[in-house]
Amino acid sequence: MGFYCLLKALGLKAGDEIIMPAYTCLVVPAAAVRLGVVPVYVDIEPDYFGLDVNRLASAITPRTRAIMIQHTYGWPAPGVDQIREIARQSNLPIVEDCCHALGTRYRGTHVGNFGAGGFFSSQWSKPFTTGLGGMLVMNDAALYERVRKVRDEEAGKLSPMMAAQLAMQGIVFETLVYPRTMTAAQRAYRWLGKKSLIAGSTSQREYVDMTGDYLFAMSEVQAAAGLYELTRIRIAIEHRRRLGLWYAEKLRAAGWDSPIWPAESDVTLVRFPVRVANKAEVLRLAGKELVEMGDWFVRPLHSHLAAQEQFGYRTGMCPNADRAADEIVNLPTHPRVSDHQARRVVDFLERVGHRPTHSN
Numbered sequence: 001m002g003f004y005c006l007l008k009a010l011g012l013k014a015g016d017e018i019i020m021p022a023y024t025c026l027v028v029p030a031a032a033v034r035l036g037v038v039p040v041y042v043d044i045e046p047d048y049f050g051l052d053v054n055r056l057a058s059a060i061t062p063r064t065r066a067i068m069i070q071h072t073y074g075w076p077a078p079g080v081d082q083i084r085e086i087a088r089q090s091n092l093p094i095v096e097d098c099c100h101a102l103g104t105r106y107r108g109t110h111v112g113n114f115g116a117g118g119f120f121s122s123q124w125s126k127p128f129t130t131g132l133g134g135m136l137v138m139n140d141a142a143l144y145e146r147v148r149k150v151r152d153e154e155a156g157k158l159s160p161m162m163a164a165q166l167a168m169q170g171i172v173f174e175t176l177v178y179p180r181t182m183t184a185a186q187r188a189y190r191w192l193g194k195k196s197l198i199a200g201s202t203s204q205r206e207y208v209d210m211t212g213d214y215l216f217a218m219s220e221v222q223a224a225a226g227l228y229e230l231t232r233i234r235i236a237i238e239h240r241r242r243l244g245l246w247y248a249e250k251l252r253a254a255g256w257d258s259p260i261w262p263a264e265s266d267v268t269l270v271r272f273p274v275r276v277a278n279k280a281e282v283l284r285l286a287g288k289e290l291v292e293m294g295d296w297f298v299r300p301l302h303s304h305l306a307a308q309e310q311f312g313y314r315t316g317m318c319p320n321a322d323r324a325a326d327e328i329v330n331l332p333t334h335p336r337v338s339d340h341q342a343r344r345v346v347d348f349l350e351r352v353g354h355r356p357t358h359s360n
């Protein structure tokens with residue numbers, strides 16, 4: 001929704017094109033499509049899963065109006081300096097998807113500051129949570145006023161029912177969701193969301209009816225939850241940084257293909273991605289053995305509710321993104337993961353995961 005507000009405030013309209021990496025959440029291109037803007041997918045580079053800068057220039061057409069970069073899993077978008085240079089030469093604004101990357105800095109600058117604006121998610125699985133929701137950041141006062149205008153004109157109030165549901169879900173999340181219960185909780189969440197029995201991240205209707213209600217203001221309970229989360233955000237970021245480095249070291253020592261830590265960066269990973277040749281089996285056994293193991297992204301345009309073809313993506317368009325979706329499982333870095341549990345996850349992966357035979 002922040003992305004939608006930003007695109008609208010930047011003046012993008014029907015028929016314009018926006019370039020974005022083909023390895024993202026389906027709600028991202030869907031926000032553009034809602035404005036009639038056409039997403040143009042560029043393949044990713046295989047180490048950090050960001051838009052491949054070598055493919056960027058050839059994707060720019062006379063109708064391109066913006067470039068979206070994504071700090072996937074929390075890695076700073078690769079080639080950001082070159083991307084900024086290409087954007088400057090082509091006079092195109094950059095928009096950053098920072099949903100995975102709260103806490104990540106490149107050369108001391110926090111993500112979200114490399115272009116016109118950046119959006120963050122505070123949905124359950126993200127670095128800090130208000131249940132559902134997010135933030136939008138920008139440095140330009142005039143753009144900020146235009147974003148506010150879109151929000152004031154279009155954002156509805158959450159119904160008391162929905163606000164109460166979110167508050168209840170917050171209590172369940174705080175008290176019942178731990179690494180051992182995470183897989184079951186996520187399955188239940190996706191299933192109940194599909195049936196519209198809880199306030200899920202995205203409703204099926206949102207993909208079908210592109211003109212229906214869309215923007216909602218945050219409820220008081222969500223805001224209070226977010227303020228509380230902010231009091232422990234430094235500890236959470238430190239925990240994620242430490243676990244990320246620990247996973248990288250352990251996996252590399254065990255012969256897994258883990259990317260070199262990006263230079264001049266403070267990396268805060270929302271999840272630690274690893275390639276396996278037997279993703280379905282790893283996920284199935286993780287569920288059975290109560291090991292927390294994530295499946296993002298299940299497709300280049302990730303969704304359990306709608307098909308990526310509806311948003312212009314076909315398998316084969318971006319082979320690196322297809323392969324990442326087929327191979328990547330991800331390990332938890334959130335503050336509820338103790339050192340013991342992190343070790344258990346790595347031991348599990350060592351035991352059941354098969355290393356892909358190709359090299360990147």
Ligand SMILES: Cc1ncc(COP(=O)(O)O)c(C=O)c1O
Pocket residue numbers: 001024025027028070097099100120121122123132133134201
């Ligand atoms: C890269 C990325 N962008 C955007 C989003 C959407 O966030 P939200 O669920 O808050 O709309 C997600 C959600 O998983 C994501 O992974």
